[in-house]
């Protein structure tokens with residue numbers, strides 16, 4: 055299904071596919087195993103202008119759609135999950151500046167992010183603040199023309215590699231979540247340090263670090279939107295983040311499926327290819343069906359973003375929870391199809407299974423997505439009864 059893509063769109067996807075096939079995919083294992091930020095890949099992605107796909111041309115972007123961003127993000131995740139993750143996390147910083155930034159902030163911060171000259175990251179999570187994003191404890195106190203930030207963020211994707219950070223802190227704790235404020239923070243600002251980089255179950259080349267603020271001096275003009283708007287900024291960026299996770303999950307699931315099917319076509323047991331066993335065929339059928347459904351949902355979420363649909367939060371949450379759970383199931387089945395060989399590191403499917411878990415946990419766990427969906431559908435049901 056080509057979704058009525060234009061010639062220009064198809065040309066872009068073809069160029070990205072060539073890059074994926076020639077550059078990213080052949081060294082995906084090495085990129086993962088190195089445990090280092092994939093600067094080479096990132097530089098080439100920047101040369102192709104991929105980071106700025108939905109950013110207006112006046113700020114160095116390509117001025118294309120969220121659908122284009124979604125299609126390309128899936129291609130990247132399919133070829134190299136590490137590069138796909140960097141690509142998605144970068145948007146968590148770029149999007150809020152695009153949506154809430156002043157003209158000066160866009161000129162100064164959005165343009166180098168869109169061109170990929172600088173990498174971005176977003177800091178919301180703290181040691182005691184995860185799903186309950188409204189209870190952020192990092193404080194921001196206005197002193198003269200600067201805010202002093204104090205607190206610690208954890209697990210921040212692209213931490214350390216990024217030069218630009220969107221950070222949520224509370225500038226007015228007595229107001230609770232209405233005190234939350236989003237700040238643009240630059241690497242190197244006085245009082246801002248990068249802390250430990252976590253060891254994880256997968257994605258060793260994608261940094262997930264602490265951000266430590268000790269009287270970090272952030273100029274007043276770096277407030278995004280206005281003071282007290284941080285919760286809204288966070289919720290809006292999470293809608294986009296969930297599309298990013300959904301396309302990553304579809305890309306990874308497709309890769310695990312491809313490897314599983316390829317193996318089933320060559321592995322022989324009981325004198326026949328294992329793809330000839332109906333038990334294997336049914337697993338393949340379920341995988342193909344669920345990936346297709348997940349892709350449609352992820353693209354519907356991108357469509358909602360492009361068209362300013364009021365259904366965006368609901369569909370993005372549906373896309374995120376569905377695709378992440380499909381991805382985990384598909385990766386598990388891909389290991390099963392490989393039998394014991396799937397547990398051995400010579401095959402990448404064991405890595406995919408480890409990586410798949412991430413998509414269920416970040417940008418809101420599956421439980422939180424279901425809370426969002428239930429809230430939205432019940433709101434709709436109640437309004438229809440009136």
Ligand SMILES: Cc1cc2nc3c(=O)[nH]c(=O)nc-3n(C[C@H](O)[C@H](O)[C@H](O)COP(=O)(O)OP(=O)(O)OC[C@H]3O[C@@H](n4cnc5c(N)ncnc54)[C@H](O)[C@@H]3O)c2cc1C
Nearest residue numbers: 176177178179183184185209210211415416417418419421
């Ligand atoms: C690899 C990785 C990358 C990340 N990248 C970033 C990043 O770039 N920026 C950033 O800010 N954060 C990032 N995070 C943080 C991530 O978004 C959080 O870990 C996630 O939101 C869950 O928060 P938590 O870990 O504190 O879990 P908790 O909130 O403590 O949840 C624990 C369990 O309780 C459940 N639970 C909590 N509340 C409810 C509820 N109301 N109803 C039902 N169940 C509930 C959860 O679903 C979960 O099962 C990253 C995390 C990881 C692991």
